[in-house]
Amino acid sequence: MWLVWDMSILLSALSLVIMLLLIARRVLHERRGTAAADQRRFLLTALIAFTENRDREALKAVLLSVPASVAIDAGFEFISLLRGEEHDDVVAAFNECGLPALIGKQLERGNGAERIHAAEMLAALRSENAVASLLSALDRDRSREVRIAAAIALCDVGALPPLVITLRKIGIAGQRSRRLIELFRRFPPRRFEELEDHAGRQDAVPFTRAAAIDALARSGGFRFADFFARAVGDPSAEVAAAALRALGLTGHTDAPTILVKAMANDDWDVRADAANAAGRLGLSELAAPLAQLMDDEAWTVRYAAANALRSFGQPGERVLQEIAASEVSRSQRTASLILAEGPAI
Amino acid sequence: MMVADWSHGIVLAASILSWFIIGAGLAQTAVYLLQLIVAAYALSRRPPVARSALLWHRYGDVAPPIALLVPAYNEEVNVVESVHSMLALEYPNFEVIVINDGSKDQTLQRLIEGFKLVKFHRPYEEAVTHKPIRGLYSSPMTERLFVIDKENGGKADAQNAGINVCRAPLFCVIDGDSILEPDALMRAAQPFIDDPERTIAVGGTIRIANGSRIEAGRVREIHLPTRLVALFQVVEYLRAFLMARLAWSRINTLMLVSGAFGLFRRAEVVAVGGFTRGSMGEDMDLVIKLHRYMRDTKRKYSIQFVPEPVCWTEAPETLSVLGRQRTRWQRGALECFFRYRSMLFNPRYGRVGFLGFGHILVVDVLGPVAEVLGYVLIPAFWLLGILSAEYLLAFTSLVFTYGVCVSVCSLVLEEAELQRFPRARDLAVLTAVAVIENFGYRQLNNFWRVKGWWQFLRGDQGWGEMTRTGLGGAKK
Numbered sequence: 007m008w009l010v011w012d013m014s015i016l017l018s019a020l021s022l023v024i025m026l027l028l029i030a031r032r033v034l035h036e037r038r039g040t041a042a043a044d045q046r047r048f049l050l051t052a053l054i055a056f057t058e059n060r061d062r063e064a065l066k067a068v069l070l071s072v073p074a075s076v077a078i079d080a081g082f083e084f085i086s087l088l089r090g091e092e093h094d095d096v097v098a099a100f101n102e103c104g105l106p107a108l109i110g111k112q113l114e115r116g117n118g119a120e121r122i123h124a125a126e127m128l129a130a131l132r133s134e135n136a137v138a139s140l141l142s143a144l145d146r147d148r149s150r151e152v153r154i155a156a157a158i159a160l161c162d163v164g165a166l167p168p169l170v171i172t173l174r175k176i177g178i179a180g181q182r183s184r185r186l187i188e189l190f191r192r193f194p195p196r197r198f199e200e201l202e203d204h205a206g207r208q209d210a211v212p213f214t215r216a217a218a219i220d221a222l223a224r225s226g227g228f229r230f231a232d233f234f235a236r237a238v239g240d241p242s243a244e245v246a247a248a249a250l251r252a253l254g255l256t257g258h259t260d261a262p263t264i265l266v267k268a269m270a271n272d273d274w275d276v277r278a279d280a281a282n283a284a285g286r287l288g289l290s291e292l293a294a295p296l297a298q299l300m301d302d303e304a305w306t307v308r309y310a311a312a313n314a315l316r317s318f319g320q321p322g323e324r325v326l327q328e329i330a331a332s333e334v335s336r337s338q339r340t341a342s343l344i345l346a347e348g349p350a351i
Numbered sequence: 352m353m354v355a356d357w358s359h360g361i362v363l364a365a366s367i368l369s370w371f372i373i374g375a376g377l378a379q380t381a382v383y384l385l386q387l388i389v390a391a392y393a394l395s396r397r398p399p400v401a402r403s404a405l406l407w408h409r410y411g412d413v414a415p416p417i418a419l420l421v422p423a424y425n426e427e428v429n430v431v432e433s434v435h436s437m438l439a440l441e442y443p444n445f446e447v448i449v450i451n452d453g454s455k456d457q458t459l460q461r462l463i464e465g466f467k468l469v470k471f472h473r474p475y476e477e478a479v480t481h482k483p484i485r486g487l488y489s490s491p492m493t494e495r496l497f498v499i500d501k502e503n504g505g506k507a508d509a510q511n512a513g514i515n516v517c518r519a520p521l522f523c524v525i526d527g528d529s530i531l532e533p534d535a536l537m538r539a540a541q542p543f544i545d546d547p548e549r550t551i552a553v554g555g556t557i558r559i560a561n562g563s564r565i566e567a568g569r570v571r572e573i574h575l576p577t578r579l580v581a582l583f584q585v586v587e588y589l590r591a592f593l594m595a596r597l598a599w600s601r602i603n604t605l606m607l608v609s610g611a612f613g614l615f616r617r618a619e620v621v622a623v624g625g626f627t628r629g630s631m632g633e634d635m636d637l638v639i640k641l642h643r644y645m646r647d648t649k650r651k652y653s654i655q656f657v658p659e660p661v662c663w664t665e666a667p668e669t670l671s672v673l674g675r676q677r678t679r680w681q682r683g684a685l686e687c688f689f690r691y692r693s694m695l696f697n698p699r700y701g702r703v704g705f706l707g708f709g710h711i712l713v714v715d716v717l718g719p720v721a722e723v724l725g726y727v728l729i730p731a732f733w734l735l736g737i738l739s740a741e742y743l744l745a746f747t748s749l750v751f752t753y754g755v756c757v758s759v760c761s762l763v764l765e766e767a768e769l770q771r772f773p774r775a776r777d778l779a780v781l782t783a784v785a786v787i788e789n790f791g792y793r794q795l796n797n798f799w800r801v802k803g804w805w806q807f808l809r810g811d812q813g814w815g816e817m818t819r820t821g822l823g824g825a826k827k
Binding site for chain 2 (some may be wrong): 008010011013014015017018020021022024025026028032054084086117118119123124126147151155182183184185187188191207213276305306309312333344345346347348349350
């Protein structure tokens with residue numbers, strides 16, 4: 007019992023001492039914070055002046071006169087607002103002041119949030135040592151979020167290793183992140199075939215395959231339509247649904263046949279995406295199968311089918327009105343609801 | 352001989368009772384200290400991103416759509432301003448669905464006037480049950496806003512109506528009188544971006560806005576409350592969120608995502624039937640149902656707490672209102688514990704059954720009863736010479752000194768990693784409050800919790816009146 011008492015006194019006293027130290031630290035930070043805010047303002051003023059007079063030496067003098075952390079922090083925000091020559095000139099000044107080397111250190115030694123930010127800053131500054139530092143982070147960093155940030159930054163500077171290697175380095179756990187969607191969307195067109203290869207790999211994670219298809223559909227356009235048409239038959243529902251969304255964007259000569267088949271898929275996500283694609287492509291000849299889908303057990307599918315019919319204009323609306331006027335059923339209710347959607351009259 | 356036996360029996364009974372009381376206190380303290388260690392580790396592993404502009408730059412393109420569900424019951428004073436501030440949140444893809452839960456005041460009328468609402472037909476799936484909807488409204492001023500007018504059925508019922516009407520894959524529940532930080536959704540959505548397959552729910556931090564300067568539905572300047580009752584709650588909330596929830600989140604046994612601010616994946620919530628209507632602790636109830644469902648179906652999942660997204664709320668400033676709130680919370684915890692008691696120490700539910708439910712058992716079920724018993728019996732036994740001073744000191748340390756340690760340590764965590772209190776003076780005040788709350792306030796709280804136990808046993812289902820003065824005004 008004495009131990010309980012003694013320990014409680016010791017722990018309470020210790021916690022109070024630590025707290026008092028933290029309060030003292032805060033007092034110091036408050037004083038330094040005012041100085042940092044002044045330096046930040048000073049730097050931003052110099053950056054704005056630079057965009058007018060392009061005096062690189064004056065800018066460098068200011069960059070070197072403020073603490074590196076302030077220069078990096080304020081500079082990154084400013085650089086992200088610039089484009090073209092102005093952007094390149096400011097980046098050159100930052101590079102000449104040796105700031106990327108400091109960011110490289112932050113990428114190695116900072117905490118998780120700082121390392122991710124460092125990867126982004128290195129990509130923005132595009133310094134000579136950026137690629138080596140980012141490759142090292144992709145290779146060795148213990149956090150998957152940092153590895154993904156490094157991969158995105160490498161993609162931005164045009165030095166991303168082959169996709170297979172990149173994904174292996176990111177690791178299986180990291181291959182569930184929606185940040186990969188962003189990585190794929192940033193892929194340069196000359197490397198789209200890598201995305202296509204990955205999307206077609208049966209042994210890859212379905213989420214990343216679907217993300218690759220989405221990226222190809224957004225940027226690759228019709229040249230991958232045949233691939234999307236094949237991918238609709240993929241055993242993974244996630245991949246098949248992504249392929250249907252892609253087909254809805256690009257279209258395909260066999261789209262009607264492919265979509266009708268997909269509308270009978272066991273997975274409701276696939277059926278809904280098939281209906282959505284039919285609506286997006288305006289395939290009014292698919293009115294009959296869409297009308298059948300309006301009796302689907304899943305609300306999402308029924309709603310997608312009804313929406314697709316409505317998107318066909320008058321012919322589709324006529325079908326919906328016929329269904330709405332029929333006997334009470336799931337499809338009748340869905341049709342009535344869709345026809346009524348909008349402001350009440 | 353008889354007298355000796357009798358007195359021996361009394362001493363034995365007193366010792367057993369004292370051991371039970373001290374054992375419960377020790378278990379509770381051990382849980383708290385464990386939480387502190389795990390929370391410190393979790394914070395060090397996942398340091399916060401300081402600026403929201405970076406988040407937008409990083410996640411803006413891949414952030415999933417979110418529906419903000421805002422139940423409103425008799426909120427005519429603040430509802431328009433609250434909705435304006437929600438519509439101004441910094442998130443790329445969201446809709447706000449206000450659910451007027453049969454308010455007796457002018458809540459709906461204020462909304463109709465404030466946003467020029469018109470009746471609207473929107474098809475929706477009747478996936479979870481709720482009281483009938485009288486009408487849906489949309490606003491020509493913004494495509495993001497929908498209002499549901501329904502018959503009164505309570506908060507859970509209103510949230511269920513919102514779940515049915517919303518179309519986003521994620522929904523966020525928030526109280527109508529709370530204020531979300533502009534970047535709160537973006538920060539709360541982060542686990543859904545980093546691990547979209549497994550993340551099914553995320554909770555954020557609730558902070559107390561009393562005393563802060565509020566303008567146009569935004570917290571402009573953070574200040575501490577001026578009233579002691581609200582100050583105590585600042586420390587309490589810090590302990591609850593930064594220590595307990597962060598720790599349990601780290602080991603995926605989080606049992607509560609606050610109904611005042613929580614983000615959920617719609618599909619899983621629909622699969623468990625939505626919020627349990629009429630429940631006192633509908634937020635805890637839902638999280639337990641999600642754990643049970645995911646474990647029963649053997650799916651990998653994660654329910655997380657992220658400390659950075661902040662939702663501001665108004666804390667009760669009088670003891671009577673606070674007491675009603677705490678007895679209700681206690682009834683909610685007990686209701687959930689006994690409703691899902693089969694999960695307790697059930698190997699099928701793994702660490703949720705052992706740690707999550709074990710925590711509820713120690714802290715919510717046994718804790719207050721043991722501690723209140725201790726206040727009376729331990730000093731009495733010592734005065735009667737039945738117990739030695741050792742026991743009294745041990746009990747005193749558990750009630751007071753460990754309490755100081757735990758409260759101050761949660762402040763240490765806050766300052767070491769997050770630094771959200773703007774001035775050193777605030778920290779000094781809170782440190783003092785963290786010490787003195789253990790001498791009176793903690794005991795009062797336990798008394799309310801025992802009262803909650805009593806009401807639970809009597810089957811009292813009343814919510815009690817929660818008087819609010821509103822956050823809309825200037826600094827209070």
